[in-house]
Amino acid sequence: MLPMFDGIDWLGVFFYILSAVIVVSALLVVFSKNIVHSVLWLVISFIAVAGIFITLNADFLALIQVMVYAGAICIMVVLGIMLIKRDDMNKTNMFNSQLYFGGAVALMVTFLTGFASYKINYSGNPPMVPENSVESIATLLLSKYVIPFEVVALLLTVTLVGAIYIAREVKADADS
Amino acid sequence: MPTPSITLEHYLILGAVLFGIGLFGVLTKKNAIAVLISIELMLCAVNINLLAFNKYITPEAFIGQIFAIFVITVAAAEVGVGLAIIIAIYRNRLNINLEDFDWLKW
Numbered sequence: 223m224l225p226m227f228d229g230i231d232w233l234g235v236f237f238y239i240l241s242a243v244i245v246v247s248a249l250l251v252v253f254s255k256n257i258v259h260s261v262l263w264l265v266i267s268f269i270a271v272a273g274i275f276i277t278l279n280a281d282f283l284a285l286i287q288v289m290v291y292a293g294a295i296c297i298m299v300v301l302g303i304m305l306i307k308r309d310d311m312n313k314t315n316m317f318n319s320q321l322y323f324g325g326a327v328a329l330m331v332t333f334l335t336g337f338a339s340y341k342i343n344y345s346g347n348p349p350m351v352p353e354n355s356v357e358s359i360a361t362l363l364l365s366k367y368v369i370p371f372e373v374v375a376l377l378l379t380v381t382l383v384g385a386i387y388i389a390r391e392v393k394a395d396a397d398s
Numbered sequence: 399m400p401t402p403s404i405t406l407e408h409y410l411i412l413g414a415v416l417f418g419i420g421l422f423g424v425l426t427k428k429n430a431i432a433v434l435i436s437i438e439l440m441l442c443a444v445n446i447n448l449l450a451f452n453k454y455i456t457p458e459a460f461i462g463q464i465f466a467i468f469v470i471t472v473a474a475a476e477v478g479v480g481l482a483i484i485i486a487i488y489r490n491r492l493n494i495n496l497e498d499f500d501w502l503k504w
Contacts, residue, residue, distance in 0.1 A: 234403040241412050248416055248439055252423040257432055264435050271442050278409070278449040279457070283466050287445075290470050295438065295477050302481040303431060306488050317426050318497055324425030332418025339410035344454065351457040358460050359467075367464055374471045381475035389482035392489065 236277055243270040257315040261299050268292040279351045282359060409450035417443035430484045430494045434477060441473045 247267040254260045268291040275284040308314055352358060363371050416439060423436025445466045452462025488494050 231403045237404045237408060241408075244412065245415055245419070248419045251435060251439065252419055252427070257429055260432060260435060264438065267439070268442065271446065274409075274412070274446060275449055277404075278446075278453045280449045280452070280463055280466070283445070283449060283463055283470075286467065286470055290474055291438070291442070295474060298477060298481060299431060299435060302485060305485055306431075306494060307492075314429060315432050316428050318428040321426045325422055327425060328418045328422035331421055332414055335414040335417065336411050339407055339414055342407060342410070344406040349454075349457050351453060355460070355463065359463055362460055362464060363467070370468060374468055377475055378471065381478050385478045385482040388479070389485045 233277060236273065240270045240273045240277070243267075244274070255313065255315055256311050257303055258300065258311065260315055261296055261303070264299075265292050265296050268296070279355065282356045406450055406454040409446060413443040413447040413450070416440075416446065428495050428497060430487075430496050431481070433496065434480045434484075438473060438477065441469055445469055 244267055247263045247270065250263040251260045251267060254263065268287060272284040272287040272292070275281075275287055303314075420436045420439030420443060423439065424433050427433050427436060448462040448466045448469070450462075452460065452466075456462075484494055487499070491498070
């Protein structure tokens with residue numbers, strides 16, 4: 223937990239600033255008309271989420287968030303956009319025909335889950351967070367959770383091979 | 399230590415709002431890549447919830463952080479395969495509008 227010095231609740235200040243950045247950039251991800259701009263706002267949103275992770279005492283996860291999400295995934299999505307030809311980039315991210323229905327469903331889910339979250343009445347101070355979270359995660363990941371760890375490694379290998387197989391170039395005279 | 403102003407509810411409401419924005423994008427976007435990045439927003443909201451529960455309920459066990467690592471890994475795998483599928487479909491159809499993907503209708 224961040225200390226409260228100078229009489230200012232720095233945790234609250236950081237939380238509200240980062241939340242505003244996250245929500246505004248996520249709305250811009252959805253509402254931009256150009257999909258490249260959407261991905262750039264997605265990077266901003268992911269970096270702000272990494273800041274939220276830091277306020278949650280998850281330094282290692284914040285690092286992973288910046289490296290994997292803001293770095294790798296967004297670059298991969300931009301490369302995927304570049305491989306898909308478009309005549310007009312300003313119309314690449316339009317809404318489909320169920321805009322109002324989808325908006326109503328999303329608003330309903332947001333209000334239901336938000337209201338349920340507001341009503342949980344969590345009380346009291348959070349328990350003390352242990353220091354050296356990276357060491358604890360490393361020990362747990364290679365002892366108690368070693369089977370899921372290996373399964374995830376296998377999943378990544380299968381994904382690599384599968385993505386190459388699916389996206390490989392097909393000869394024009396080979397199909398049909 | 400005084401009671402902090404930010405509690406578990408704040409993080410859960412932030413996660414709910416972010417999840418709702420991602421769900422809105424998934425339901426209403428035309429472009430398949432836009433749907434993929436909206437799914438990424440939803441997974442981010444899930445990670446915020448996992449880490450908030452990890453901090454406020456069981457900080458000793460680190461279950462939330464370890465599951466967040468797995469969620470991030472699976473999200474990376476999902477984006478890789480999803481983009482490969484979109485590129486393959488684009489190569490066949492020259493189009494990534496999700497409303498035109500209707501081969502399974504008949």
